[in-house]
Amino acid sequence: MQKFILLLIVLVLGSACSTRPKVPRGLPGEKKMAEILADVYQVESVLGQTRLSYNSGDEDRVSGYYKYVLDRHQINKAEFDTAMAWYSAHPVVLSDVYSEVIEILSRRDAELKNQMNKEKEEQKKLPKVPSRLELWSDTTVFHVPFDRADSLDNRVPYNIELDSISGGILRLYAGYTFKEGGFLDSAQMKMIALYADSTLDTIYYQIHKSFNKVNGNISHKIDAGKHVINVSGFLLEHDTTTATVVDIEEVKLNFIPTVGMERVDLQ
Structure with a gap:
C-alpha cells in the first residue's frame, strides 16, 4: 500500500506542469479505468495474502484471478495493456485515475466494515443456544449388585x-466393567423418551461382557415438532434371574441442541 501511495505522489508531482489530454475513443474512460484498476489492486492484495505469484507454480490460478476481473469489465488483456500504455504515457490523467481508485477502495473498505459490524450486531441478537445440556443429576458411579435380592434395582x-426439550439429540x-463372580454374558442399556403427546420411543444398546471397560452409548434424535417431557429406562437391562457383578461409571445423559431449535426448557 505504501508503494502504491508513493507512486500516486510521484504521478501527481510529475503532472503539475502537464497539459491534460483527452482519453482516445475505444479506451476505457477515466472512471471505468479506475474501477478496473481498483479490482486489479484487490486481486493483487489477495495474491499477496495467499503468497501466490507467477513463480510459485500457481500461474494458472493467478491468471484466472486477473481474467475474472477483465471479463467482469468486458475487456480483454490486449485492450487492457493498450489502455495502461496510454494512461502511463499521460501521467496527468493517470494521477486522477489513481485518485479515484483510492476513493473506490476506501468506499469498499468502509462498506465491508459496516457489513461486518452489522453481522456482529445481528449475531448478538440471536438467542444463545447451549452446545450441550447435562440432564443426569444422580451419582455417576454404580457397583452392581446393590442387593442380590432386589433384582429390579x-x-x-x-x-x-423434564418440562420440555425439542430440536436436538439425547x-x-x-462405562461398564464386568467382574468375576457374575454369570451375565451381556446386557442392554435402555432409554424411553416420552413425548408431550403421550407417544414414546424406546431405544436399546447391547453391552457385551468384558473384564475390561466397555462403553455403552445411546443416541436418539428427537423428531421435528416433538417435545420430550420424560426420559427413563435402565442402565443394565438384563434377565433378572441371572446374577451379575459389574461396575458402572461415568454416566452421562446429555441433550445436544441442533440448529433451528425453537426452545429448550428444563424444569
Missing part, C-alpha cells in the same frame, strides 16, 4: 422429568 433404573453414555 440391580438393573439400575433411572427416571428424569445421548446416554456409561
Whole structure:
C-alpha cells in the first residue's frame, strides 16, 4: 500500500506542469479505468495474502484471478495493456485515475466494515443456544449388585422429568466393567423418551461382557415438532434371574441442541 501511495505522489508531482489530454475513443474512460484498476489492486492484495505469484507454480490460478476481473469489465488483456500504455504515457490523467481508485477502495473498505459490524450486531441478537445440556443429576458411579435380592434395582433404573426439550439429540453414555463372580454374558442399556403427546420411543444398546471397560452409548434424535417431557429406562437391562457383578461409571445423559431449535426448557 505504501508503494502504491508513493507512486500516486510521484504521478501527481510529475503532472503539475502537464497539459491534460483527452482519453482516445475505444479506451476505457477515466472512471471505468479506475474501477478496473481498483479490482486489479484487490486481486493483487489477495495474491499477496495467499503468497501466490507467477513463480510459485500457481500461474494458472493467478491468471484466472486477473481474467475474472477483465471479463467482469468486458475487456480483454490486449485492450487492457493498450489502455495502461496510454494512461502511463499521460501521467496527468493517470494521477486522477489513481485518485479515484483510492476513493473506490476506501468506499469498499468502509462498506465491508459496516457489513461486518452489522453481522456482529445481528449475531448478538440471536438467542444463545447451549452446545450441550447435562440432564443426569444422580451419582455417576454404580457397583452392581446393590442387593442380590432386589433384582429390579440391580438393573439400575433411572427416571428424569423434564418440562420440555425439542430440536436436538439425547445421548446416554456409561462405562461398564464386568467382574468375576457374575454369570451375565451381556446386557442392554435402555432409554424411553416420552413425548408431550403421550407417544414414546424406546431405544436399546447391547453391552457385551468384558473384564475390561466397555462403553455403552445411546443416541436418539428427537423428531421435528416433538417435545420430550420424560426420559427413563435402565442402565443394565438384563434377565433378572441371572446374577451379575459389574461396575458402572461415568454416566452421562446429555441433550445436544441442533440448529433451528425453537426452545429448550428444563424444569
